[in-house]
Amino acid sequence: MQRRDFLFGLAAAPFAALAAPPASMKGIEELQKNWKAFLPAGAAVPSPGEALKLSKDEWKKRLPPESYRVLREEATERSGTSPLNEEKRAGLFACAGCGLPLFTSEMKFESGTGWPSFFTTIPGVFEMKKDFYLIYPRTEYHCIRCGGHHGHLFDDGPQPTRQRWCNNGVALRFIPKDGSKV
Secondary structure, eight states: OOHHHHHHHHHHGGGGGGSOOOSSHHHHHHHHHTGGGGSOTTOOOOOOOSOOOOOHHHHHHHSOHHHHHHHHHOOOOOTTOOGGGGOOSSEEEEETTTOOEEEEGGGEEOOSSSSOEESOOOTTOEEEEEEOTTSSOEEEEEETTTOOEEEEEESOSOTTTOOEEEEOGGGEEEEETTOOOO
Protein backbone atom coordinates (compact mmCIF):
# COMPACT_ATOMS: atom_id res chain seq x y z
CA MET A 1 0.00 0.00 0.00
CA GLN A 2 1.34 3.41 -0.89
CA ARG A 3 1.53 6.05 1.80
CA ARG A 4 -0.84 8.43 -0.01
CA ASP A 5 -3.46 5.66 -0.31
CA PHE A 6 -3.18 4.97 3.41
CA LEU A 7 -3.51 8.67 4.27
CA PHE A 8 -6.46 9.06 1.89
CA GLY A 9 -8.18 6.12 3.58
CA LEU A 10 -7.71 7.72 6.99
CA ALA A 11 -9.07 11.07 5.80
CA ALA A 12 -12.12 9.47 4.17
CA ALA A 13 -13.05 7.14 7.04
CA PRO A 14 -15.28 9.68 8.87
CA PHE A 15 -17.55 9.77 5.80
CA ALA A 16 -18.23 6.03 6.06
CA ALA A 17 -21.08 6.66 8.49
CA LEU A 18 -23.00 8.55 5.79
CA ALA A 19 -24.10 5.28 4.15
CA ALA A 20 -27.58 3.90 4.69
CA PRO A 21 -27.51 0.18 5.56
CA PRO A 22 -30.39 -1.48 7.39
CA ALA A 23 -31.09 0.26 10.68
CA SER A 24 -30.97 -2.85 12.86
CA MET A 25 -28.97 -6.00 13.40
CA LYS A 26 -32.15 -7.94 12.51
CA GLY A 27 -32.00 -6.26 9.09
CA ILE A 28 -28.36 -7.36 8.75
CA GLU A 29 -29.27 -10.94 9.67
CA GLU A 30 -31.99 -10.92 6.99
CA LEU A 31 -29.48 -9.69 4.38
CA GLN A 32 -27.03 -12.42 5.37
CA LYS A 33 -29.71 -15.12 5.33
CA ASN A 34 -31.27 -14.12 1.98
CA TRP A 35 -28.14 -13.65 -0.15
CA LYS A 36 -29.23 -16.38 -2.60
CA ALA A 37 -31.96 -14.02 -3.86
CA PHE A 38 -29.14 -12.07 -5.56
CA LEU A 39 -28.14 -15.00 -7.78
CA PRO A 40 -29.11 -14.73 -11.45
CA ALA A 41 -32.25 -16.76 -12.29
CA GLY A 42 -31.46 -20.46 -12.66
CA ALA A 43 -27.89 -20.17 -11.32
CA ALA A 44 -26.52 -22.93 -9.11
CA VAL A 45 -26.02 -22.02 -5.45
CA PRO A 46 -22.24 -22.05 -4.82
CA SER A 47 -20.90 -23.12 -1.44
CA PRO A 48 -17.42 -23.00 0.07
CA GLY A 49 -16.99 -26.74 -0.51
CA GLU A 50 -13.49 -28.14 -0.66
CA ALA A 51 -10.51 -25.77 -0.55
CA LEU A 52 -9.11 -24.79 -3.94
CA LYS A 53 -5.38 -25.35 -3.94
CA LEU A 54 -3.38 -24.47 -7.05
CA SER A 55 0.33 -24.04 -7.74
CA LYS A 56 1.84 -20.59 -8.18
CA ASP A 57 2.01 -21.17 -11.95
CA GLU A 58 -1.63 -22.32 -12.09
CA TRP A 59 -2.74 -19.17 -10.23
CA LYS A 60 -0.69 -17.00 -12.60
CA LYS A 61 -2.45 -18.60 -15.59
CA ARG A 62 -5.87 -18.23 -13.98
CA LEU A 63 -5.64 -14.60 -12.81
CA PRO A 64 -4.75 -11.25 -14.42
CA PRO A 65 -1.44 -9.89 -13.04
CA GLU A 66 -2.98 -7.28 -10.70
CA SER A 67 -5.51 -9.79 -9.31
CA TYR A 68 -2.67 -12.26 -8.77
CA ARG A 69 -0.64 -9.67 -6.84
CA VAL A 70 -3.58 -8.89 -4.53
CA LEU A 71 -5.09 -12.36 -4.07
CA ARG A 72 -1.88 -14.39 -3.89
CA GLU A 73 0.78 -11.88 -2.69
CA GLU A 74 -1.41 -9.69 -0.40
CA ALA A 75 -0.77 -6.49 -2.38
CA THR A 76 -3.20 -3.55 -2.36
CA GLU A 77 -4.58 -1.95 -5.50
CA ARG A 78 -4.39 1.83 -5.81
CA SER A 79 -7.33 3.66 -4.27
CA GLY A 80 -9.96 4.85 -6.73
CA THR A 81 -8.94 2.52 -9.57
CA SER A 82 -11.64 -0.15 -9.35
CA PRO A 83 -14.76 0.19 -11.52
CA LEU A 84 -16.54 -1.95 -8.89
CA ASN A 85 -16.37 0.99 -6.51
CA GLU A 86 -19.08 2.61 -8.67
CA GLU A 87 -21.14 -0.57 -9.25
CA LYS A 88 -24.77 0.08 -8.23
CA ARG A 89 -26.72 -2.80 -9.86
CA ALA A 90 -28.33 -5.61 -7.89
CA GLY A 91 -26.15 -8.70 -7.75
CA LEU A 92 -23.34 -10.54 -6.02
CA PHE A 93 -19.67 -9.75 -5.50
CA ALA A 94 -17.74 -13.02 -5.78
CA CYS A 95 -14.09 -13.95 -5.26
CA ALA A 96 -12.13 -13.36 -8.47
CA GLY A 97 -9.97 -16.37 -7.60
CA CYS A 98 -12.63 -19.06 -7.15
CA GLY A 99 -16.08 -17.54 -7.71
CA LEU A 100 -17.36 -17.94 -4.15
CA PRO A 101 -20.08 -15.30 -3.42
CA LEU A 102 -18.84 -12.96 -0.68
CA PHE A 103 -21.15 -9.92 -0.60
CA THR A 104 -24.50 -8.80 -2.05
CA SER A 105 -25.05 -5.38 -3.60
CA GLU A 106 -27.22 -4.46 -0.60
CA MET A 107 -24.23 -4.95 1.72
CA LYS A 108 -22.18 -2.34 -0.18
CA PHE A 109 -21.84 1.30 0.86
CA GLU A 110 -19.85 4.33 -0.21
CA SER A 111 -17.02 4.71 2.28
CA GLY A 112 -15.20 7.53 0.51
CA THR A 113 -11.95 5.55 0.63
CA GLY A 114 -11.76 4.65 -3.06
CA TRP A 115 -12.17 0.89 -2.48
CA PRO A 116 -15.38 -1.15 -2.65
CA SER A 117 -16.65 -1.31 0.94
CA PHE A 118 -19.27 -3.46 2.63
CA PHE A 119 -20.86 -3.33 6.11
CA THR A 120 -21.32 -7.11 6.38
CA THR A 121 -20.61 -10.31 4.44
CA ILE A 122 -22.30 -13.53 3.44
CA PRO A 123 -21.69 -15.68 6.56
CA GLY A 124 -18.78 -18.12 6.64
CA VAL A 125 -16.89 -16.94 3.55
CA PHE A 126 -13.76 -15.45 5.13
CA GLU A 127 -10.87 -16.45 7.37
CA MET A 128 -9.26 -13.71 9.45
CA LYS A 129 -5.70 -13.04 10.51
CA LYS A 130 -3.75 -10.19 12.10
CA ASP A 131 -1.59 -8.09 9.81
CA PHE A 132 1.25 -5.98 11.25
CA TYR A 133 2.44 -4.58 7.89
CA LEU A 134 1.81 -0.96 8.94
CA ILE A 135 3.17 -1.54 12.47
CA TYR A 136 -0.22 -1.40 14.21
CA PRO A 137 -2.35 -4.57 14.03
CA ARG A 138 -5.09 -4.77 11.41
CA THR A 139 -7.58 -7.55 10.69
CA GLU A 140 -6.96 -9.01 7.25
CA TYR A 141 -9.47 -11.32 5.59
CA HIS A 142 -9.05 -14.14 3.06
CA CYS A 143 -11.48 -16.22 1.00
CA ILE A 144 -12.26 -19.44 2.84
CA ARG A 145 -12.25 -21.48 -0.39
CA CYS A 146 -9.07 -20.34 -2.19
CA GLY A 147 -7.23 -18.42 0.54
CA GLY A 148 -7.12 -15.27 -1.63
CA HIS A 149 -6.40 -11.98 0.17
CA HIS A 150 -9.29 -9.52 -0.20
CA GLY A 151 -8.65 -6.65 2.17
CA HIS A 152 -8.96 -5.44 5.74
CA LEU A 153 -11.78 -5.11 8.25
CA PHE A 154 -12.11 -1.80 10.09
CA ASP A 155 -14.48 -0.64 12.83
CA ASP A 156 -15.32 2.75 11.26
CA GLY A 157 -18.27 1.68 9.11
CA PRO A 158 -21.93 2.65 9.36
CA GLN A 159 -24.42 1.52 12.01
CA PRO A 160 -25.51 -1.00 13.07
CA THR A 161 -22.41 -3.15 12.38
CA ARG A 162 -19.80 -0.32 12.48
CA GLN A 163 -17.82 -2.60 10.13
CA ARG A 164 -16.05 -1.58 6.94
CA TRP A 165 -14.95 -4.56 4.89
CA CYS A 166 -12.50 -2.65 2.68
CA ASN A 167 -12.02 -4.86 -0.38
CA ASN A 168 -9.64 -4.68 -3.31
CA GLY A 169 -11.76 -4.43 -6.47
CA VAL A 170 -9.41 -6.68 -8.47
CA ALA A 171 -10.08 -9.44 -5.93
CA LEU A 172 -13.80 -9.36 -6.81
CA ARG A 173 -15.98 -10.27 -9.75
CA PHE A 174 -19.49 -8.78 -10.01
CA ILE A 175 -22.37 -11.06 -11.02
CA PRO A 176 -25.48 -9.03 -11.94
CA LYS A 177 -28.77 -10.41 -10.60
CA ASP A 178 -30.32 -10.10 -14.06
CA GLY A 179 -27.71 -12.53 -15.43
CA SER A 180 -26.30 -10.08 -17.99
CA LYS A 181 -22.61 -10.23 -18.84
CA VAL A 182 -20.34 -7.80 -17.04
